[in-house]
Amino acid sequence: MGILHCSTPDFLATLAQRNLPAPSGRPFALVGEGELIWAVSPLAQIYGIVPDMPARQAQARCRDLLIYPLDLAESEAQQQAFLAELGRWELPIEPCGWGAGWIDLHSLSTQRDGVRSEEVQKLAADLGGRMRTRLGADLTPRLGWDSSKFVSRVAAHAAHTGAMRLVGKAEESYFLPPQPIALLPLPESALQQLAWLGIGTLGQYAALPAAGVWQRWGKAGRMAQDWARGKDNRPVVSSLLAAPEKIVVELDPPTERVGRVVADAMQVLSPVLARLAQDLRGVRCMDMRCGFITGPDYTQKITFVEAASDAARVQAALAQQLGKIIWHDEMERLELQIVETGELSARQLTLFAPDHGSEMQLATEVAAEVAEELSVRYGHVVALGQVIEPLHPAHDCIWKWQPL
Amino acid sequence: MPPAISTGFLQLDRITGCAGVPQGGLTLLSGPSTSGKSTLAFKLLAHAQHPRGAAALLDLRHTADPDYLYRCGIDLERLLVVRPRRADESAALLLDVIQSQRIRCVVVNGLLELTAERRLERLFHSALPTLRQVARKAGCAVVILAEPTLRWHRWLNLDNAAIERQHAALHIDLQREDWLYRNQELVGYQARAQVVKSLWRRGSQTTTIAIEFNGVVRARDSW
Numbered sequence: 001m002g003i004l005h006c007s008t009p010d011f012l013a014t015l016a017q018r019n020l021p022a023p024s025g026r027p028f029a030l031v032g033e034g035e036l037i038w039a040v041s042p043l044a045q046i047y048g049i050v051p052d053m054p055a056r057q058a059q060a061r062c063r064d065l066l067i068y069p070l071d072l073a074e075s076e077a078q079q080q081a082f083l084a085e086l087g088r089w090e091l092p093i094e095p096c097g098w099g100a101g102w103i104d105l106h107s108l109s110t111q112r113d114g115v116r117s118e119e120v121q122k123l124a125a126d127l128g129g130r131m132r133t134r135l136g137a138d139l140t141p142r143l144g145w146d147s148s149k150f151v152s153r154v155a156a157h158a159a160h161t162g163a164m165r166l167v168g169k170a171e172e173s174y175f176l177p178p179q180p181i182a183l184l185p186l187p188e189s190a191l192q193q194l195a196w197l198g199i200g201t202l203g204q205y206a207a208l209p210a211a212g213v214w215q216r217w218g219k220a221g222r223m224a225q226d227w228a229r230g231k232d233n234r235p236v237v238s239s240l241l242a243a244p245e246k247i248v249v250e251l252d253p254p255t256e257r258v259g260r261v262v263a264d265a266m267q268v269l270s271p272v273l274a275r276l277a278q279d280l281r282g283v284r285c286m287d288m289r290c291g292f293i294t295g296p297d298y299t300q301k302i303t304f305v306e307a308a309s310d311a312a313r314v315q316a317a318l319a320q321q322l323g324k325i326i327w328h329d330e331m332e333r334l335e336l337q338i339v340e341t342g343e344l345s346a347r348q349l350t351l352f353a354p355d356h357g358s359e360m361q362l363a364t365e366v367a368a369e370v371a372e373e374l375s376v377r378y379g380h381v382v383a384l385g386q387v388i389e390p391l392h393p394a395h396d397c398i399w400k401w402q403p404l
Numbered sequence: 405m406p407p408a409i410s411t412g413f414l415q416l417d418r419i420t421g422c423a424g425v426p427q428g429g430l431t432l433l434s435g436p437s438t439s440g441k442s443t444l445a446f447k448l449l450a451h452a453q454h455p456r457g458a459a460a461l462l463d464l465r466h467t468a469d470p471d472y473l474y475r476c477g478i479d480l481e482r483l484l485v486v487r488p489r490r491a492d493e494s495a496a497l498l499l500d501v502i503q504s505q506r507i508r509c510v511v512v513n514g515l516l517e518l519t520a521e522r523r524l525e526r527l528f529h530s531a532l533p534t535l536r537q538v539a540r541k542a543g544c545a546v547v548i549l550a551e552p553t554l555r556w557h558r559w560l561n562l563d564n565a566a567i568e569r570q571h572a573a574l575h576i577d578l579q580r581e582d583w584l585y586r587n588q589e590l591v592g593y594q595a596r597a598q599v600v601k602s603l604w605r606r607g608s609q610t611t612t613i614a615i616e617f618n619g620v621v622r623a624r625d626s627w
Binding site for chain 2: 362
C-alpha cells in the first residue's frame with residue numbers, strides 16, 4: 001500500500017467565507033471568468049448547483065443564491081501553500097483539483113518492506129496537524145490510503161473531516177462495491193444513462209460486461225470500470241507537464257475575427273482534448289500567445305476551474321479570452337501550450353431537469369402560440385427574443401417580431 | 405397567502421408579506437428614474453420564467469433592451485415583448501395577454517404612457533376591475549411601473565396613480581440611495597425599497613437592496 005490522498009472539501013468556498021461578512025445562512029457561489037461558477041457552498045450544492053455552471057443557470061435554480069467574485073490570486077496562493085505542505089516529505093505529489101492531491105509513499109515501502117499502517121497514521125497525523133496550522137482549522141483535510149489512486153481518493157471521500165480511512169487490498173472487495181458511481185469521472189451523459197439502467201454503485205458498474213461498456217462508452221468507460229474493480233495502476237506524477245504540449249495555429253491570411261481564430265484553433269485542439277478524455281484527463285491550465293502583424297505579442301494564462309476535456313468548454317474559454325484583449329492589428333499566429341493536465345472531476349447527477357429539457361421547450365412553444373394569437377389580432381406588435389452565439393463574449397440579443 | 409413570485413431579494417420578499425409579488429394580483433412599483441424599478445421588474449420576470457413559465461413585457465416606452473434583459477437572467481425565447489402601435493389598444497392588449505392564461509407574469513412599463521391623456525386614463529381606470537378579476541382567475545402577476553407622485557400633486561388632485569394604488573395588492577416604492585464602488589470602479593447601486601401597501605402585512609416596512617452591474621445582475625442583501 002503506498003498512495004495517500006489528501007482532500008479538503010469545499011476548499012475555495014471555505015477560503016471565500018473567511019472574507020465574507022457575518023454568515024447569513026444563505027447559499028452562495030463564487031463566480032470567475034466568463035460568469036461561470038467556480039465554487040459552491042455546501043448549502044448551494046443541495047440545489048444542484050455545480051462548478052462550471054453559468055451564473056444565470058445557478059441563479060435560476062436557487063433564488064436565494066448569493067454570488068461573489070472569486071479572488072483567484074488569493075485562492076492560487078492558498079493552493080500553493082497546500083501543495084507545499086503536501087510536498088514537505090519530498091515525496092512525489094500530484095494535485096487533484098483545488099485543495100486535493102496524492103502523495104506517493106511507495107519509496108517509503110521499498111525501504112522498509114512495506115509501509116505499516118501505524119507509520120502511515122503517524123504521517124497522516126503530522127500532515128493533518130501541519131495543514132491545520134498553515135491553512136486554518138476550517139480547512140482540515142480528509143485522508144485516504146490505499147495502493148491505487150482511485151481507491152485512495154474514494155477512501156478520503158468516505159472519511160470524516162480530520163480523519164483517515166485505510167483500505168487494503170483485502171478490504172477493497174467489500175469497500176468499493178457500495179460506493180456511489182458518481183465518484184467515477186464519467187461525463188454527465190454517461191451517468192444519466194447508467195442511472196436509467198438502474199446502476200448507481202461501483203459494484204454494479206464493475207459487474208457490467210466489459211465488451212458492452214467498451215461499446216457504449218469507449219476506452220474511458222473501460223478504464224473507469226477497471227478503477228471500479230480496484231485495478232488502477234496509474235503512478236503518481238506531477239500534473240505539470242515536463243514537456244508541455246505546444247500547439248501553433250498559423251492564420252493565413254491574418255484575420256481580425258475572433259470566430260475564425262477560435263475555429264482554426266479548435267480544429268487542432270479538439271483531437272488533443274479527445275485523446276486526453278480517453279484517459280479520463282483534461283486540461284487544467286493553458287498558456288495562450290497571440291502574434292499580431294505589428295506590435296508586441298499578447299500572452300495570457302487560461303485556468304479552468306476543473307480539468308476540462310469538453311471541446312465546447314475550452315472553445316468558450318478561448319473565445320472569451322480573445323474577446324477581452326485589444327487587437328491593435330490582425331492576428332497571424334496563435335500559440336497554445338498545455339501546461340497542466342489533471343484527472344477529470346467526478347460529475348454529480350444534478351437534481352433538477354436541465355434547462356434544455358422538454359418542459360422548457362413547452363414553455364417556449366406556449367410563448368410562441370400566444371405571440372401568434374396576439375399578432376393575428378393586433379398585427380406586428382409582439383416580439384420574441386433570441387440570443388445569437390450565447391457562448392461568445394460579445395453575443396448578440398435581438399427581437400424577432402411576429403409574425404416573421 | 406397567495407402563491408408569489410420571488411423578487412430575487414430575500415429581504416424584500418420578507419417584508420412584502422407574501423414572499424414576493426403575488427400571483428393573481430396587481431403590484432405597483434414606483435420610483436424615480438434610475439431607482440432600480442425596471443431592474444427589479446426584470447428580475448421578477450426571470451423568476452417568473454423559472455422553472456418553466458412564460459412572461460410578458462408591455463413595453464409602452466419602446467425602450468426594452470434585449471441585452472440587458474438577457475443579463476438580468478431572462479430567457480428571451482420565453483419572453484413576449486408587446487409594443488402597441490396605438491395607445492388606446494394598450495389596455496385591450498394587456499387584458500388579452502392575461503386572458504390567454506399562459507403567461508405567469510406581465511410587467512407594464514410604464515403607467516405614465518398608459519394614462520397619458522384623459523381619455524386613455526378613463527379607459528384604463530374602467531378596465532382595472534376587469535383586469536384584477538382576469539388576473540386572479542389566470543393566476544398571473546401584473547406589475548405596473550409608475551413614476552412617484554409628489555405630495556403637492558395629491559393635494560391639488562393631480563395624482564395619476566391614486567386609483568391604481570387603490571386596486572394594487574402590493575405597492576413597493578424604490579429610491580436610489582448610493583452608488584456602489586469596488587476598487588474605485590462603479591459596480592452597482594444601493595436602493596431603499598419601501599413596501600407602502602401590502603394586503604398581507606400592516607404598516608410600512610423598508611429594506612435596502614443592492615444591485616450590481618456588468619454581466620449577471622446580482623442581488624445582494626445589505627449589511
